[in-house]
Amino acid sequence: MMVPDPIVLTLADEAATIQLGEDLALALKPGDCLALSGDLGAGKSTLARAFLRAMADDRDLEVPSPTFTLVQSYELRIPVAHFDLYRLGDPSELEELGFDEALADGICLVEWPELADAALPGNRIRLQLVHDGEGRRAEIAGPEAALERIGRSLTIRRFLTENGHGADRRRYLTGDASLRAYETLMRSDGTQFVLMDWPRHPEGPPVLDGKPYPKVAHLAEEVLPFVAIARYLQDCGLRAPGVLAADYENGLLVLEHLGEAGVLDERGQPIAERYQAAVECLAHLHGAPVVREIPVTAEHLHTVPDFDPVAMKIETRLILDWYLPWKRGGRSATDLERQRYSEIWDGLIDRLRSSERHLLLRDYHSPNLIWRQADQDLSRVGLIDFQDAMIGPTAYDVASLVQDARVTIPPALGEDLLNRYLTLRHAQQTGFDEDAFRTAFAIMSAQRNCKLAGLWVRLKQRDGKPGYLKHMPRTMTYLATALAHPALAPLREWMAEAGIDFSES
Incomplete structure (x- = not known):
């Protein structure tokens, strides 16, 4: 099996490191182990705090260092267990700390993973941060499926940057029962937008006359129909969200936020x-x-x-x-x-x-x-x-x-x-x-x-x-x-x- 190439990023400053932590919070899912390693002062704790605060949608969330407790657990949208293994006596202690249970239910965020290398999952996501001039360099390696999710989140960030929303705070909104996902985007002045994330998916198995279910039932499979129907409804005098930016190839839209009531x-x-x-x-x-x-x-x-x-x-x-x-x-x-x-x-x-x-x-x-x-x-x-x-x-x-x-x-x-x-x-x-x-x-x-x-x-x-x-x-x-x-x-x-x-x- 071919090992996928790692994702390599240049992080200009601490704000970029925080942004990476927030982007990762929208990419990881239950069962993921994110192993953070790298130089002292390169931003591992900064990234971990940003990840947890984004997952909690709380910019002021207290994120104490687990150096002495070894693990700090958070009951969030997805449960997260934050491990710091610097004081770990033996890799076997991970079992006593409830690592396997935490990974089964949610995400494990691990600092100093090299101190328990053999005891950590082989399919973990490895994120290394090193100093690079005035900034930092991040290298992310791991299973292909996990890197695809992370790559998708980074593609979204580039799309937002290219369309004037690069500094917006991204937060999970909903995934519901469909193949689409939505995020709330918030500017520093509190203005909100909605991101629609709708990548094209492979066709499912045929159900009738050689066609998959979405084609038989005429279900939309990309963002273009949404834009078309929104335009028609607006022309009729009804209140559909305005489409503020679009990447039709990647299935991404920035939409007007109509409210929460x-x-x-x-x-x-x-x-x-x-x-x-x-x-x-x-x-x-x-x-x-x-x-x-x-x-x-x-x-x-x-x-x-x-x-x-x-x-x-x-x-x-x-x-x-x-x-x-x-x-x-x-x-x-x-x-x-x-x-x-x-x-x-x-x-x-x-x-x-x-x-x-x-x-x-x-x-x-x-x-x-x-x-x-x-x-x-x-x-x-x-x-x-x-x-x-x-x-x-x-x-x-x-x-x-x-x-x-x-x-x-x-x-x-x-x-x-x-x-x-x-x-x-x-x-x-x-x-x-x-x-x-x-x-x-x-x-x-x-x-x-x-x-x-x-x-x-x-x-x-x-x-x-x-x-x-x-x-x-x-x-x-x-x-x-x-x-x-x-x-x-x-x-x-x-x-x-x-x-x-x-x-x-």
Whole structure:
């Protein structure tokens, strides 16, 4: 196996050393051991303090030297154990200090690693700091995967520097369930921005007609669609973040920070006024002209894909592939059950052919709605996470909001939101077909919640993220509500025959 070349950096001063520590805090993950060695006074302790303060998002965090205690533990976003082995009597003492347990749960930051060389993991990340004229030189060696993560973080720093954000303080914001990651950028005056980090990833295994899931479901795989949809929403008079800098090749964007207030109260309950404003934004969007082709750069024209029957059906399969075996103790759907389920969805989707269509944003619900109290009218609701937008039934996003996947919407509020939307659409459009919309709403609600029921299980079983299962009871309640519509009778009967008991979810 080839050993990857080390990363070599020139650090002009102490500020550059601190910045490297902060950049490393965004690259390391549980199971990483960072071994710090080098000249006396070359900045090992400075880098360690910067790393810990960035991980804690606390510039004033006390970081005592572990010279006498040998280890200092920090319960942070990722737990970190800071070891100083200068006074270690024997490498075997590492076991007594709980090194293996600390590495299993988080990150180990080790100063004077040479005093326990044989006892440290062979796949550790080695960072050596040496004096270099008036500055320092850093050499980072280690496993290829770790160096790729560190290299990515340094690429982000170069991108920021080239676009006037080189001195911004970077802090982890979120990674959620997707392949994208986000950081908060803060200038010295307190102004904040958002970094979107979305590198291209290799294609996954084929799931249908030789295509991987993202291509079948028309999921965005790069930053260009986000920029295009943001531009379209702004042109419609809605509040999407401005794109301040972009590196399309590396998948990096600096975005306007729309704020931190959401549409939920401190108890996590929906605030009616804010949901009402959000449904008004949807009605406004659905009254605007539909645009399918949006210029992004001189070389790229984004074509908004259709939410076509293939994409709809592959999402509904998630309840078959993941939820059903989970509820049945591992027993999968039979071929006959699959065939009947597929035929039912063919019929339901066929009923949508004449339904009203417009841009649908895919996840129009609480995590992606920012409340901007100081703004007026439609600008009070900031919109994010719309890169997967497609052209499809307008009822989809209304169902996404009225049946919020992340928070329980009381039936009275849900009915009020739906009625408010319908009132606005009637005012916009003479002859608006409310009955057809309500049918499409029920079908889209069922489609979305069949997808989510399977997604929550997949996130637990495949991706090791069990926390999403807390949304399952709500999802199944929403699905039961949708199934009460007469158009959904065949699916309701199939669910009963499959043994899906909504009261137990």
